[in-house]
Amino acid sequence: MPKFAANLSMMFTELDFLDRFAAAAEAGFKAVEYLFPYEWPAEQLRARLDEHGLTQALFNVYAGDWDAGERGLAALPGRDDEFRASITQALEYAEALDCPKLHLMSGRGVDVNDSDIRAHYVENVRWAAEQAAAAGRLLVLEPLNAYDNPGYYVPSVARAVELIDEIDRDNVRLQFDFYHAQLTDGDITNLLARVADRIGHVQLASVPARNEPDRGELCYPFVLEALDRTGYDGWVGCEYRPAAGTTEGLGWLDAYENWQGER
Ligand SMILES: O=C(O)C(=O)[C@@H](O)CO
Numbered sequence: 001m002p003k004f005a006a007n008l009s010m011m012f013t014e015l016d017f018l019d020r021f022a023a024a025a026e027a028g029f030k031a032v033e034y035l036f037p038y039e040w041p042a043e044q045l046r047a048r049l050d051e052h053g054l055t056q057a058l059f060n061v062y063a064g065d066w067d068a069g070e071r072g073l074a075a076l077p078g079r080d081d082e083f084r085a086s087i088t089q090a091l092e093y094a095e096a097l098d099c100p101k102l103h104l105m106s107g108r109g110v111d112v113n114d115s116d117i118r119a120h121y122v123e124n125v126r127w128a129a130e131q132a133a134a135a136g137r138l139l140v141l142e143p144l145n146a147y148d149n150p151g152y153y154v155p156s157v158a159r160a161v162e163l164i165d166e167i168d169r170d171n172v173r174l175q176f177d178f179y180h181a182q183l184t185d186g187d188i189t190n191l192l193a194r195v196a197d198r199i200g201h202v203q204l205a206s207v208p209a210r211n212e213p214d215r216g217e218l219c220y221p222f223v224l225e226a227l228d229r230t231g232y233d234g235w236v237g238c239e240y241r242p243a244a245g246t247t248e249g250l251g252w253l254d255a256y257e258n259w260q261g262e263r
């Protein structure tokens, strides 16, 4: 049975960010993930983790001006200084938070078929991978669906795997978010089996509404059993928008355990 991490960028948003750690622990989570730590000193975040006995499962490398729609720098021409500084910054936070994995976003709005863009992206990710390897960290690359993120440079699992193969670094792996993967590639359990050996991190949400995983077009008890069969034993990030309150929506966890128990 998977180990679930609370995604504090989407869950417990009824509370101020720093108060979400306590709420996640109170709800029984042992790990958290979220988009970006950089607004807060690393020591302050470390203190919240320690105070509540939480593990930091993942966070993202700085991804440009998020509110202006930027979603990463790695594939963008002319942003190399910023890109390299973002890797240094992320690795410093990873050390302080004892976080093993970083989500490295590629960017949007560049031509996915341009060979120069591709060579530059591959070179940037290889550079970042070297820095991350020296610090003992894993980089994960996540395909994002085009409904939410039109023009994203990594728009499908198939494309992510192709790029990961070309990058060819042991510490660069796939972030398999079931929500995106169902929208981009579909055929979800066959897809999962095909790419299992590339996976570095997993996330979930219902499809298509991105709510609790007890609704929508994916049957998660079945899907997570398939995940177990792959041998993945890392955290599964609950990256969903609660439909009507985070705590009120957590019943799916008990129901999931019972569903397993009754089989
Ligand atoms: O949106 C997602 O899915 C994520 O995992 C974020 O890190 C990036 O948008």
Ligand SMILES: [Mg+2]
Residues within 6 Å of the ligand: 142, 177, 203, 239
């Ligand atoms: Mg995700």
